Amino acid sequence: MKFDLSILAKHIPFLLEGAWLTLQACALAVIGSLVLGLVVGAMRTSASPLLNRLAAIYIDIFRNIPFIVQLFFFYYGLPEIGIYIDAFTTGVVALSIAGGAFTSDVIRSGILAIDPGVIEAAQVSGLRKITIFRKIILPIALRASVRPLGSVFINLILTSSILSTITLNELTGSAKIVASNTFRPFEVYFVLLVAYAALTYSVSILIGMLHRYLNRHQEEGAV
Amino acid sequence: MISITGLRKSFGAATVLNGIDLEIRQGEVVSVLGSSGSGKSTLIRCINGLEKIDAGKITVDGFDVSKPRELSEARKRSGTVFQLFNLYPHMTAVQNVALAPIEVLKVPRKQAEAEARELLHSVGLTERADAYPSQLSGGQRQRVGICRALAMKPSYLLLDEVTSALDPEMTSEVLSILAALAKTGTTMVFVTHEIEFARSISSRIAFLDKGQLIADLPTEEFFSATGMALPRVAQFLSKMRKD
Ligand SMILES: Nc1ncnc2c1ncn2[C@@H]1O[C@H](COP(=O)(O)OP(=O)(O)OP(=O)(O)O)[C@@H](O)[C@H]1O
Ligand SMILES: [Mg+2]
Numbered sequence: 526m527k528f529d530l531s532i533l534a535k536h537i538p539f540l541l542e543g544a545w546l547t548l549q550a551c552a553l554a555v556i557g558s559l560v561l562g563l564v565v566g567a568m569r570t571s572a573s574p575l576l577n578r579l580a581a582i583y584i585d586i587f588r589n590i591p592f593i594v595q596l597f598f599f600y601y602g603l604p605e606i607g608i609y610i611d612a613f614t615t616g617v618v619a620l621s622i623a624g625g626a627f628t629s630d631v632i633r634s635g636i637l638a639i640d641p642g643v644i645e646a647a648q649v650s651g652l653r654k655i656t657i658f659r660k661i662i663l664p665i666a667l668r669a670s671v672r673p674l675g676s677v678f679i680n681l682i683l684t685s686s687i688l689s690t691i692t693l694n695e696l697t698g699s700a701k702i703v704a705s706n707t708f709r710p711f712e713v714y715f716v717l718l719v720a721y722a723a724l725t726y727s728v729s730i731l732i733g734m735l736h737r738y739l740n741r742h743q744e745e746g747a748v
Numbered sequence: 749m750i751s752i753t754g755l756r757k758s759f760g761a762a763t764v765l766n767g768i769d770l771e772i773r774q775g776e777v778v779s780v781l782g783s784s785g786s787g788k789s790t791l792i793r794c795i796n797g798l799e800k801i802d803a804g805k806i807t808v809d810g811f812d813v814s815k816p817r818e819l820s821e822a823r824k825r826s827g828t829v830f831q832l833f834n835l836y837p838h839m840t841a842v843q844n845v846a847l848a849p850i851e852v853l854k855v856p857r858k859q860a861e862a863e864a865r866e867l868l869h870s871v872g873l874t875e876r877a878d879a880y881p882s883q884l885s886g887g888q889r890q891r892v893g894i895c896r897a898l899a900m901k902p903s904y905l906l907l908d909e910v911t912s913a914l915d916p917e918m919t920s921e922v923l924s925i926l927a928a929l930a931k932t933g934t935t936m937v938f939v940t941h942e943i944e945f946a947r948s949i950s951s952r953i954a955f956l957d958k959g960q961l962i963a964d965l966p967t968e969e970f971f972s973a974t975g976m977a978l979p980r981v982a983q984f985l986s987k988m989r990k991d
Contacts, residue, residue: 646834649796650848650900651823660847664838742880743837 530712536703543699544720550617550695551682557621558681559674562628566666567658569633580629587626593687595619600691616688616695624681631673635666668739675732679725686721696720749773750795750826750904750937754804757790757959764790766959768804772937774903777930779946779967780939782956783984788939791956792908795937796828809903824852826904827897832913833889835881841868841892842877845899853900860899867895871925887918894925905929908939943988947971955981 533540568580587595596619600612610618639662647657667674689698697717704713755768765787772778780788793799795806797813806813808822836844845864849855855863868877871891881889890910897905907926911919923945930936930949940946946953946967953970955963957980965975976982 640834642830642832642834643836645798646828646830646896647836647847649798649823649826649828650896651820651852652848653820653851656851660851661836665836668838743882 528712528715529709530716532707532709533703533712533716536707540696540699540703540716540720543694543696546613546694546699547682547685547696547724550613550620550688550693551678551685553617554620554624554681554685555678557617558624558628558677561621561625562632562674563663565625565629566632566636569629570636584626584629587623588630592619592623592684593690595623596687596691612688612691612693615691616685616693620681620685620688623684624677627677627680628674631670631677632666634673635670636662638669639665668743671732671736671739675729675736678732679728682725682728683721749807749809751807752795752804753806755791755794755801755806756803757787757794757799758802764959765794768959768961770954770961770964772904772935774935775933776952777934777936777938777950778952778954779950780937780954780956781941781943781946781984783987786956787959788956789908792828792906792937792939796826796906797823824900825902826906827900827902828906829890829893829897829908829910831909833881833886833893835889835892835896837881840878840880841873841884841895844881844892845895848896849899864895864899867898868892871895872921885918886914887921890914890918890922891925894922894929898929903935905934905936907936909941912941941988943985955984957984 565580565583568576569584571577596616599610599619600615603610643665644657644661647661652660685695686697688695689701692698694702700713700717704710707713750770750772752768752770755765756763757765768791770778780791782788790799794801795808795813797819801814808825811818811822811825813819813822836847839847842861842864845867846855846857846860849860849863850857865874865877868874868891871894873888873891873895876884876888879888881892884892890913893910910926911922914922919942923942926936926938927945927949936949938946938950950967953963953965953967953975954961955965955970955975955978963970963975963978963981969975970981971985975985
């Protein structure tokens, strides 16, 4: 059997649909995990022991359970107690929650790395806590976190292939279908491999650009 | 008026400030002198509420800095300039200066930025107003730091060794700005190791020794027989002059 990609031509629209679903799920999960990471990262660095503890528990739990188990719990477990959510929503929520456990850790380190003197300067000038968080802490922490957040997001894209296990025909799911219909797994999975590589590679290039842009005025090596 | 009565501050078992009584009235320039570790920085940090005090009372124009509700009012009335500048690294000079007026005093952005440019102009930074801190020299950064404090039109300026991270040339450019401020009647609490400069601009000298205020004298008295009669002061001055 020779390697022949042209066999896949008529399946391309179907595969593109899957790719589109992957993009949507990942984009939403990136936003979801970032928002969650900001909230939990802030809790993790807050003065309140309760918030701090809650955040630590969340991070511990979701970083120490395989993603597929979390996903099955949400998709197959929750209906048992009367909670039904469709596969796409479940996938996005699960990815966001799992990703949030990692982004919050990144954001926490970003916050802790801020020169305390800078925050003190903001405090003595009379800025309210929430303003200090929004205008000083967050922008500085995010600038420092672009690269590590990028790694988390790339991992999120890779992990999104697991959503195919809950009947979601995203990129991996649709590739499986095409593979079993055409009996050409080699070609199909070769294309899949290239597609994921291209996706994550472009994300990492974007991240690099964003990092350079946001940190264009910082000293070499400074936070 | 900044009024400090019976101030005590400890870090764990170490009492760093013990029974400080000090009043700073409008228009005064009070230099705080004392050897390293005597508690000068801690005193400043208690006045601007960065450290919680263990006993006594500090009020700024009557607002008690130990009461969370009054602290924000107290902070509106004083501005702090830091040794290591502590500028916001992600904001330009103008943005650094205009942030608090916009957020705290609710000055419209355009107006706040115009005023910030004026302030920066007055310290010779007209050309550097849109530069980021990382693009400025130490002396320029500290001038931005001074403008940031002044932008809130504070009644009191608290300065903690604002030139000790600077080389001599930058030090003199910053000191000349402070001298000009002192002349225009800006009230200052000035922690410094620049003895001669302190002597030239202050109306009073407060001398801290191991957390106690052992002298609070008009400048000329401090540097005359009255001050020299205090062994710790005499020792300190002779040591500083040798360095
Ligand atoms: N956060 C802190 N925790 C524990 N000890 C502290 C803390 N801050 C200051 N101290 C101690 O308090 C004492 C007074 O410190 P402070 O910084 O006020 O001295 P200073 O007069 O400003 O000295 P310098 O001239 O070196 O700046 C020192 O012994 C210092 O070690
Ligand atoms: Mg000090």
